[in-house]
Structures are given as structure tokens and as C-alpha cells.
Amino acid sequence: MKWVGLENYIRMFETPDFWGSLWTTVLYVLGTVVPSVILGLLIAMLLNIEWLKGKGIFRTLFYIPVVTSMAAAAVIWGWLYEPNFGLVNYFLSWFGIKSIKWLSDPNYALLGLIIVGVWKRVGYNMVLFLAGLQTIPRTYYEAAEIDGATSWDKFRSITLPLLSPTTLFVVIMQFIASFRVFVSVSVMTRGGPAKSTQVITYYLYENAFRYLKFGYASAIAVFMFALMVVLTLIQFAISKKRVHYS
Amino acid sequence: MRKKPHIVLRTTVILLVLFVAILINLPFIWMLVTSFKTEDAAFTIPPSFLPTIFDFRNFVKAFELIPLSQYVVNTLFVALAVTLLQLVFNSLAAYGLARIRFKGSSIVFMVLIGTLMVPPEVTMVPLYVIVKQFGWINQYKALIVPFMSSAFGIFLLRQFFMGIPRELEEAAIIDGASRMRIFLKIIIPLSKPALYTMSLYTFLAHWNEYMWPLIVINDAKKQMIQVGISQFVSGWETQWTMRMAASTTAVLPIIVFFFFVQRQFVEGISISGLKE
Numbered sequence: 001m002k003w004v005g006l007e008n009y010i011r012m013f014e015t016p017d018f019w020g021s022l023w024t025t026v027l028y029v030l031g032t033v034v035p036s037v038i039l040g041l042l043i044a045m046l047l048n049i050e051w052l053k054g055k056g057i058f059r060t061l062f063y064i065p066v067v068t069s070m071a072a073a074a075v076i077w078g079w080l081y082e083p084n085f086g087l088v089n090y091f092l093s094w095f096g097i098k099s100i101k102w103l104s105d106p107n108y109a110l111l112g113l114i115i116v117g118v119w120k121r122v123g124y125n126m127v128l129f130l131a132g133l134q135t136i137p138r139t140y141y142e143a144a145e146i147d148g149a150t151s152w153d154k155f156r157s158i159t160l161p162l163l164s165p166t167t168l169f170v171v172i173m174q175f176i177a178s179f180r181v182f183v184s185v186s187v188m189t190r191g192g193p194a195k196s197t198q199v200i201t202y203y204l205y206e207n208a209f210r211y212l213k214f215g216y217a218s219a220i221a222v223f224m225f226a227l228m229v230v231l232t233l234i235q236f237a238i239s240k241k242r243v244h245y246s
Numbered sequence: 247m248r249k250k251p252h253i254v255l256r257t258t259v260i261l262l263v264l265f266v267a268i269l270i271n272l273p274f275i276w277m278l279v280t281s282f283k284t285e286d287a288a289f290t291i292p293p294s295f296l297p298t299i300f301d302f303r304n305f306v307k308a309f310e311l312i313p314l315s316q317y318v319v320n321t322l323f324v325a326l327a328v329t330l331l332q333l334v335f336n337s338l339a340a341y342g343l344a345r346i347r348f349k350g351s352s353i354v355f356m357v358l359i360g361t362l363m364v365p366p367e368v369t370m371v372p373l374y375v376i377v378k379q380f381g382w383i384n385q386y387k388a389l390i391v392p393f394m395s396s397a398f399g400i401f402l403l404r405q406f407f408m409g410i411p412r413e414l415e416e417a418a419i420i421d422g423a424s425r426m427r428i429f430l431k432i433i434i435p436l437s438k439p440a441l442y443t444m445s446l447y448t449f450l451a452h453w454n455e456y457m458w459p460l461i462v463i464n465d466a467k468k469q470m471i472q473v474g475i476s477q478f479v480s481g482w483e484t485q486w487t488m489r490m491a492a493s494t495t496a497v498l499p500i501i502v503f504f505f506f507v508q509r510q511f512v513e514g515i516s517i518s519g520l521k522e
Contacts, residue, residue: 046263051256060508061267064274067504067511069454071472072493076273079280079486085289087276119270127512180365183456187476201367208371209461221368229363 001215008219018220020195021203024110028199029178031114032121037170039118040125045159047126048133059130063123070120074187077116078103081188106196109189113197116184121177125170132166133159168239172232179228200224274497280490281305288487304491311485314492317471324389324470325452332448333441335395340403341429345415355404361397366457374461388462389470393452399444406440407433443510453500471496 012018043062047055065073080087081102089099102112140158149157160167182201185191191198191206198206200220208217268275280288281304282297309315343355373392382388410433418428434441459470466474475492504511 043266046259046266049259051251052259052263058263058267059512060505062270063508063512064271064501064504067450068274068497068500069456069472071454071456071476072496073273075476075489075493076277076497079490080273080276082486085291085293087272087293090291090293119273122270176365180367182367186456186460204367204371205457205461208374214371214375217371221371225364225368228365232363 004215008215009223011216012219012223017195017198017203021198021200024195024197025179025181025199025201027110028114028117028181029175031111032117032178032181033171033174036118036121036125036174037167039122040170041129041163041167043122043126044129044133047130050138059127062126065120066123070183071187073116073120074184077112077184078188081112103189104193106194109193109197113181113184113188116188117178117181121174125174128170128173129163129166132163136162164239168235172235175231175235176228179224179231274501277490277493277497280487281494283487285487302491304487305495308488308491308495311488312474312492313467313469314471314474314495316467317469317474318495320386320468321453321471324386325449327386327390328393328452329445329448331390331394332396332399333445336399336444337403337434337437337441338429339395339400340407341433343400344404344407346425358397358400362401370457370461377462383462384465384468386468389452389455389459396448399448402444403437403440406437410436439510446507446511450500 046052047058047062081089083089083099083101083104086102088102089097092100100108102108136159140162141154144154144158180201181199182205185197185199185202186205189197191202201224204217204220204224207213207220279295279297282299283294283304284298287294287298343351343358377383377388377392380387382391414432414436415428418432423431454472455470456472456476460473463469463473469477475489475496
């Protein structure tokens with residue numbers, strides 16, 4: 001190894017593949033954050049219903065994908081996505097949707113990974129939301145009911161504002177987790193087809209351990225880290241005024 | 247007290263929750279069903295939700311095709327070694343940070359917390375270079391030594407230790423007990439729940455680990471289970487019944503185990519909110 005100054009960084013910013021992987025990562029992050037946070041909140045609200053029985057067992061069931069390994073999950077989803085005999089295409093055929101080559105069609109491979117990513121994280125977000133929901137006193141809702149508030153009123157005026165610190169936390173955690181996506185890509189698509197799923201961690205991995213360009217790969221790693229720190233700071237800054245801390 | 251809502255609404259909600267629970271776990275149900283099917287039965291449309299064979303044929307074949315039992319033993323060894331070492335080193339470090347004031351102790355703590363923000367993907371290249379220089383490629387040392395302690399575990403235990411009343415220790419100090427004795431006889435017995443939770447996280451994380459063994463282990467016989475079951479062996483790609491049997495081997499023990507320990511696990515997450 002020898003000292004090359006900023007050469008690795010300059011080369012990185014001049015490489016279309018680097019920008020491509022960054023764009024793919026952005027798409028993956030945006031594709032996973034919104035649904036996994038919203039679904040996590042919805043499921044948490046279902047489980048937070050006062051009179052629902054068996055909450056503990058349901059919470060455990062929803063959490064199973066979180067504790068199992070992404071590697072095994074990716075193998076299983078590879079089978080679910082099988083174009084001719086996979087369960088996903090079978091269900092889609094009920095709605096008249098023709099067989100999709102989930103992992104070998106560049107138009108669908110990233111969507112396939114996004115679905116797996118959301119599925120794997122919903123339970124985690126649910127648990128965080130559930131903890132947040134349980135801190136909201138029931139009396140607030142009861143008072144609102146006396147004033148004749150509808151369910152939507154209560155959700156908009158009590159749940160959402162009082163839950164905003166939790167939401168901020170969930171969004172940031174999900175952002176970081178999505179940004180780090182690697183295992184599903186490595187097992188299911190290896191960055192393909194046609195680089196359509198080459199996210200930044202996989203680009204880093206390939207450069208380091210396939211092409212053995214450790215210097216270049218380290219530049220990507222530093223860039224990744226800097227980006228994550230900046231994103232976190234921006235999110236905190238934006239939400240400082242909008243988040244309600246009781 | 248509020249009135250219970252109408253029976254129709256209650257039933258609808260329960261059915262909805264049940265539906266979501268099944269949907270979320272459908273991949274695992276499907277994995278299990280497929281692992282008990284013949285090749286022919288697995289490749290039919292419409293697919294059948296019932297198993298067709300009632301023995302462990304696919305498992306036996308999977309264990310023959312890839313060294314699956316070897317993977318299980320390897321991974322158990324590494325995950326248990328890491329967990330035991332972390333119990334020792336994390337608790338010692340956490341006690342030091344919780345109770346002993348030394349010059350720069352708050353800086354040490356801040357740096358430690360700071361490393362929680364650095365994801366492993368960022369440090370994997372330098373870590374690999376170090377491990378390679380030590381000549382540890384293809385050795386379990388590479389999987390164990392870098393993870394002998396963890397910032398997350400230290401943080402978790404430190405927070406717990408801080409909550410233990412100092413009076414308990416002060417009484418022991420007056421009686422002339424040493425720091426080590428206090429640690430072993432007072433702090434550790436009182437911290438069993440936290441140590442238990444930390445051990446669960448650590449064991450699970452290392453049983454499920456994929457990226458790092460993929461990088462530092464190339465010898466098939468020494469491989470960890472997650473890499474072993476997901477790597478492509480020739481003729482393995484389309485053998486879905488066997489691949490599902492192999493996945494079941496990696497996943498089902500964890501799911502069963504999780505049912506027994508879920509309380510500590512999920513509640514630990516609501517408190518710390520730090521680790522998956």
C-alpha cells in the first residue's frame with residue numbers, strides 16, 4: 001500500500017457505477033422507509049386496542065421475521081419469488097397479473113428486495129410504536145370522546161402529535177437500517193440483473209473483496225458513513241420544530 | 247369503564263390481526279411445508295398447502311449435499327464463545343464506566359457511544375486488513391476475537407449497573423471487600439436480567455451473522471450456517487425442497503427458542519431501542 005492522497009475519492013466521484021449504486025440505494029431506502037414505518041404504526045395501533053385479547057402472542061408472531069436471519073429469509077423469499085411455481089406469482093395470478101420474473105427482471109428486482117426489507121422490519125417498528133403508544137394516557141382519549149371526537153379526530157389530534165418523538169426515532173432507525181442493506185442483495189441478486197440492485201454496500205463489498213481494491217472500497221465506506229451522519233443530523237434539524245416532546 | 251364494542255367489530259378486528267399474523271409468517275410456513283414435499287409436489291400449480299412426505303428425507307439429502315451438521319456445530323461454537331467472552335468483558339467494562347471515576351472516563355464513554363453510530367459495513371475493510379495481517383483468515387479467531395466485547399453490550403450493562411443503589415456497595419466497602427469482590431458478589435447477582443438479555447442479543451446476532459463470515463471464511467468445512475445455507479453450491483440452486491430443509495434447520499430452532507425468551511427480548515428492545 002502507498003499513500004495516494006485524495007486519488008481514491010476523486011476516482012470514486014468520477015465513476016458512474018458509484019453514482020448508480022448511490023441512486024439504487026436511495027430508491028431502496030425511500031421504498032422501504034415509508035411502508036415499513038406506516039405498516040409498523042398501523043399494526044401497533046391494532047395491537048394497542050384496549051379490549052383485544054392475546055396481544056402478547058400476536059406481538060411475538062409479528063416479531064418472528066425480525067429475529068430470524070436475513071440470509072435464511074432471503075433463501076426463502078428466493079423460493080417465494082420463483083417465477084413459475086413461486087407463491088407470490090401464484091397469488092398475483094388471482095388478480096390476473098402475469099408471471100413476473102422477480103429477481104431476474106431489472107425492472108422488478110429492486111422492488112422484490114424492497115418487499116423483503118419491509119417484511120423483515122415491520123415487527124421491529126411495531127414494537128417501538130407500541131412502546132410509544134402505551135405512554136399516551138387513556139384519559140386523553142376519554143376526554144376527547146366526551147367532547148364528541150371521532151376516531152380520526154383522536155388519531156390526528158392526540159395519537160400523532162404525542163407519538164412524534166417515537167416516529168422520529170423509528171424513521172431514523174429505519175433509514176439507517178435500510179441504508180445498510182446488504183445480505184438480501186448478496187443472497188438473492190448479487191447486485192444484478194444489469195446492476196439494478198447494486199446498492200452501495202454491495203458496491204463496496206465487490207470492490208473490496210472481489211476486485212481487492214481496499215483503498216477505493218475504504219473511500220466508499222468513509223463516504224457512506226459521512227452520508228449517514230449528515231442524514232441523521234438533517235432529520236433532527238427538520239423535526240426539531242415539528243416534533244412534540246411532552 | 248368503557249363499554250366493550252359490538253361483537254361484529256370485535257370479531258372483525260381479531261380476524262384482521264390473525265390474518266396479518268399469518269401473512270407475515272407465511273414465508274416460514276411455506277418453507278416448512280416445502281421441506282416436507284417431494285420435488286414433484288413442490289412444482290405444481292396451484293400449489294398445495296399440505297406436505298406430501300412425512301419423513302426427514304429432504305433434510306437427510308440436504309445434510310449430505312452440504313456439510314450442514316458441521317455448520318451447526320461451527321456456528322454454535324462461535325456464537326457461544328462470543329457470548330461468554332462478552333459476558334466477561336462487557337460486564338467488567340460496564341462496571342468500570344458505571345462506578346469508577348478516572349481521568350477521562352466520560353470521554354471514554356462518549357467515544358464508546360460514538361462507535362455505535364459506525365455501522366460494521368464501514369469498518370469491514372480495515373478490520374479485514376488487520377485480521378489478514380494476523381494470518382487469521384479461515385480461522386475462528388477472526389470470528390471471535392474482534393467481537394469479544396461490544397459497545398452496545400457495555401452500554402446496556404452500564405445503564406443497568408447505574409440503577410443499582412450505591413448503598414449496597416458502600417456497606418461492603420466498610421466491611422473491607424475489594425472492588426472485584428463487590429463486582430462478583432453484589433453487582434453480578436443483581437444484574438442477572440440484564441446479563442441474560444445481553445447474552446440473548448449476542449448469541450442471536452452471531453448465529454444470524456452473514457457478512458463477516460462470508461468475508462473471512464472461505465473453507466467450506468469451517469463456514470458458518472447462514473453463509474453455508476445461502477451460498478450456491480452447483481446443482482443446489484433449483485433444489486428448493488432441500489434448500490427449504492436447510493433453511494428450516496437454520497431458522498426453526500431460533501423461532502422455537504424465541505417463543506421461550508420473547509418477553510426479555512421484546513421488552514429489552516422497547517427500553518434500549520438500539521439493536522435489532
